[in-house]
Amino acid sequence: xxxxxxxxxxxxxxxxxxxxxxxxxxxxxxxxxxxxxxxxxxxxxxxxxxxxxxxxxxxxxxxxxxxxxxxxxxxxxxxxxxxxxxxxxxxxxxxxxxxxxxxxxxxxxxxxxxxxxxxxxxxxxxxxxxxxxxxxxxxxxxxxxxxxxxxxxxxxxxxxxxxxxxxxxxxxxxxxxxxxxxxxxxxxxxxxxxxxxxxxxxxxxxxxxxxxxxxxxxxxxxxxxxxxxxxxxxxxxxxxxxxxxxxxxxxxxxxxxxxxxxxxxxxxxxxxxxxxxxxxxxxxxxxxxxxxxxxxxxxxxxxxxxxxxxxxxxxxxxxxxxxxxxxxxxxxxxxxxxxxxxxxxxxxxxxxxxxxxxxxxxxxxxxxxxxxxxxxxxxxxxxxx
Amino acid sequence: xxxxxxxxxxxxxxxxxxxxxxxxxxxxxxxxxxxxxxxxxxxxxxxxxxxxxxxxxxxxxxxxxxxxxxxxxxxxxxxxxxxxxxxxxxxxxxxxxxxxxxxxxxxxxxxxxxxxxxxxxxxxxxxxxxxxxxxxxxxxxxxxxxxxxxxxxxxxxxxxxxxxxxxxxxxxxxxxxxxxxxxxxxxxxxxxxxxxxxxxxxxxxxxxxxxxxxxxxxxxxxxxxxxxxxxxxxxxxxxxxxxxxxxxxxxxxxxxxxxxxxxxxxxxxxxxxxxxxxxxxxxxxxxxxxxxxxxxxxxxxxxxxxxxxxxxxxxxxxxxxxxxxxxxxxxxxxxxxxxxxxxxxxxxxxxxxxxxxxxxxxxxxxxxxxxxxxxxxxxxxxxxx
Numbered sequence: 001x002x003x004x005x006x007x008x009x010x011x012x013x014x015x016x017x018x019x020x021x022x023x024x025x026x027x028x029x030x031x032x033x034x035x036x037x038x039x040x041x042x043x044x045x046x047x048x049x050x051x052x053x054x055x056x057x058x059x060x061x062x063x064x065x066x067x068x069x070x071x072x073x074x075x076x077x078x079x080x081x082x083x084x085x086x087x088x089x090x091x092x093x094x095x096x097x098x099x100x101x102x103x104x105x106x107x108x109x110x111x112x113x114x115x116x117x118x119x120x121x122x123x124x125x126x127x128x129x130x131x132x133x134x135x136x137x138x139x140x141x142x143x144x145x146x147x148x149x150x151x152x153x154x155x156x157x158x159x160x161x162x163x164x165x166x167x168x169x170x171x172x173x174x175x176x177x178x179x180x181x182x183x184x185x186x187x188x189x190x191x192x193x194x195x196x197x198x199x200x201x202x203x204x205x206x207x208x209x210x211x212x213x214x215x216x217x218x219x220x221x222x223x224x225x226x227x228x229x230x231x232x233x234x235x236x237x238x239x240x241x242x243x244x245x246x247x248x249x250x251x252x253x254x255x256x257x258x259x260x261x262x263x264x265x266x267x268x269x270x271x272x273x274x275x276x277x278x279x280x281x282x283x284x285x286x287x288x289x290x291x292x293x294x295x296x297x298x299x300x301x302x303x304x305x306x307x308x309x310x311x312x313x314x315x316x317x318x319x320x321x322x323x324x325x326x327x328x329x330x331x332x333x334x335x336x337x338x339x340x341x342x343x344x345x346x347x348x349x350x351x352x353x354x355x356x357x358x359x360x361x362x363x364x365x366x367x368x369x370x371x372x373x374x375x376x377x378x379x380x381x382x383x384x385x
Numbered sequence: 386x387x388x389x390x391x392x393x394x395x396x397x398x399x400x401x402x403x404x405x406x407x408x409x410x411x412x413x414x415x416x417x418x419x420x421x422x423x424x425x426x427x428x429x430x431x432x433x434x435x436x437x438x439x440x441x442x443x444x445x446x447x448x449x450x451x452x453x454x455x456x457x458x459x460x461x462x463x464x465x466x467x468x469x470x471x472x473x474x475x476x477x478x479x480x481x482x483x484x485x486x487x488x489x490x491x492x493x494x495x496x497x498x499x500x501x502x503x504x505x506x507x508x509x510x511x512x513x514x515x516x517x518x519x520x521x522x523x524x525x526x527x528x529x530x531x532x533x534x535x536x537x538x539x540x541x542x543x544x545x546x547x548x549x550x551x552x553x554x555x556x557x558x559x560x561x562x563x564x565x566x567x568x569x570x571x572x573x574x575x576x577x578x579x580x581x582x583x584x585x586x587x588x589x590x591x592x593x594x595x596x597x598x599x600x601x602x603x604x605x606x607x608x609x610x611x612x613x614x615x616x617x618x619x620x621x622x623x624x625x626x627x628x629x630x631x632x633x634x635x636x637x638x639x640x641x642x643x644x645x646x647x648x649x650x651x652x653x654x655x656x657x658x659x660x661x662x663x664x665x666x667x668x669x670x671x672x673x674x675x676x677x678x679x680x681x682x683x684x685x686x687x688x689x690x691x692x693x694x695x696x697x698x699x700x701x702x703x704x705x706x707x708x709x710x711x712x713x714x715x716x717x718x719x720x721x722x723x724x725x726x727x728x729x730x731x732x733x734x735x736x737x738x739x740x741x742x743x744x745x746x747x748x749x750x751x752x753x754x755x756x757x758x759x760x761x762x763x764x765x766x767x768x769x770x
Binding site for chain 2: 035036138140142144200201202203204205206207209210213214217218219223224238242245248250251253254257258259260261262266267268269270271273274276277280297298301304305307310311312334337339
């Protein structure tokens with residue numbers, strides 16, 4: 001009897017915890033001019049929303065996604081989806097970003113990595129150029145974090161939304177969030193850059209180039225013209241493997257992959273490859289199915305070019321931010337280490353703002369900004385209140 | 386007059402600080418059998434020494450070199466050499482490793498990276514196989530840190546040296562130093578692993594594979610058969626560029642390379658490359674002149690296979706060490722981070738040894754184990770006393 005009651009209680013929790021069912025929507029801009037003066041026509045991006053827009057449209061929170069991510073920040077498309085959106089732990093009814101209060105919008109970026117995922121809508125080098133009826137390939141213009149923001153701005157304009165209660169995003173999403181607050185200080189009331197930075201230091205720019213390198217060196221890449229022959233799988237998988245490793249701290253990485261041992265081919269044959277490497281590449285090859293090599297190159301470039309304000313003085317740019325701000329780096333992050341959030345926070349402080357700063361604990365490094373976000377749920381709630 | 390006196394004083398310091406003039410010597414083993422049972426005949430390695438061997442040969446300190454290094458640990462070959470050996474700051478008369486007291490021997494490893502440096506003597510895939518009169522290429526056997534140690538052991542045996550006052554080495558040199566203390570606990574009285582580890586974790590093994598990747602993917606590498614056509618320069622330079630970056634902390638790296646700015650090709654052309662990347666590669670290309678792509682692959686493998694004792698339980702292996710031990714990781718090291726030294730020290734402590742542990746401060750990360758070694762000179766002196 002007691003067991004039965006417990007069971008019912010658990011069941012009621014399970015019902016309460018059932019994720020939102022969400023729907024992908026499409027936003028189309030007939031024509032978009034990039035910061036470089038190039039025209040893309042049309043631009044399509046996907047978006048989804050959680051919660052209800054209130055009457056005066058004052059309860060909007062924008063979520064901006066990370067490099068390998070998409071607009072799927074919370075909920076499930078079907079109740080039996082294997083996993084919900086990446087920040088489902090903090091977005092939903094009664095959660096840190098409470099969809100009983102807020103209307104939460106999340107959008108795909110231009111050149112999204114997962115262009116062949118049926119739940120992603122994006123425009124990039126793999127998209128058909130209506131002028132030629134072929135994929136753009138490298139004729140697609142270089143796009144920047146500023147361009148990502150302008151497309152999102154057009155989406156919000158189309159919905160009649162003029163103020164953002166907050167902009168929140170992890171990693172490359174933090175770049176977009178910060179750029180929102182720099183460009184539209186009167187629209188952005190709160191800003192939470194998670195595992196982020198207001199600029200890319202040279203060290204990080206080079207690390208990003210190392211992600212691009214295996215694609216660029218793969219003969220199958222063929223200068224970006226591979227759409228009729230199939231992707232440069234070797235280069236693409238290797239790039240994705242590097243991204244996986246760089247997003248993890250050794251403490252999170254090591255337990256997942258086999259260590260070197262005595263009875264291995266490696267001791268006998270110089271051309272043998274470590275088992276851990278083989279596994280990492282095999283996992284990356286599976287993910288590669290939904291991704292596009294050129295899109296990775298364009299995302300690398302957009303990230304390399306990132307500095308707040310997109311000009312030569314990011315510190316001056318962040319001085320324009322009026323949003324109440326909370327930086328949330330991850331303590332063990334080796335990709336965008338806490339020092340970058342710290343520098344960003346210090347530049348804002350020097351300009352008279354009063355940003356807050358707290359670190360996300362955990363063993364997964366950069367990835368803790370996604371999988372470990374619950375640890376700072378209360379800090380997010382407090383900033384949003 | 387006062388100025389003059391100061392000048393004389395400075396001059397006398399300059400004279401006192403003049404480096405040792407050292408000479409490269411050759412050690413030949415007619416035949417050497419690797420841990421895998423492969424025969425290399427002959428093996429040649431270079432070595433140099435600083436100080437004087439005492440009558441009972443009890444004052445010997447062995448220095449083991451890092452991945453990109455050589456036996457040139459101190460002094461100069463010619464008084465007008467641009468720079469002395471890498472640890473000249475701590476090796477010499479009156480220095481931390483005092484050549485007035487100690488006879489310091491430093492030897493080249495097998496498969497040394499700098500095989501085309503006239504001051505390096507090594508045997509590896511670029512060496513001529515007397516059986517074919519052609520370079521070994523990939524027919525050269527996989528060699529391990531254990532093999533490096535056995536060749537050094539043969540060198541010391543040839544000199545009649547039966548005890549080591551200490552074995553000291555940075556990075557891959559720490560692997561050799563630890564293996565010495567594991568294999569020959571009765572011979573090794575003191576052990577100083579600098580920026581080192583008693584094992585390679587899987588995360589580091591994969592990072593090493595990423596150094597090999599550009600070489601393996603370069604068509605000019607041609608499965609290691611390139612000696613009649615010239616090296617795979619692109620792959621080799623890229624590998625060396627990665628090594629440079631990985632050996633540096635961002636705080637040491639960023640000031641050396643240009644940051645992204647607004648007036649760059651990168652904004653206009655997706656196939657443009659960051660200036661910092663171009664500079665890093667150009668510097669690496671210069672270094673590549675003295676190095677060999679296959680040697681890098683063999684050093685990567687030797688490093689990947691490293692764990693104390695070269696079997697499946699490195700913790701058990703380090704329990705055999707009786708040497709008085711001092712671990713000296715660098716605080717900002719992102720290549721072999723302090724955690725690895727800490728784990729090594731903890732395993733020895735658990736086995737009843739009493740290793741010491743101190744961190745090298747600085748902005749250069751792993752490289753602080755070379756360029757910042759003076760900061761821990763007093764700790765080295767204390768252990769040697």
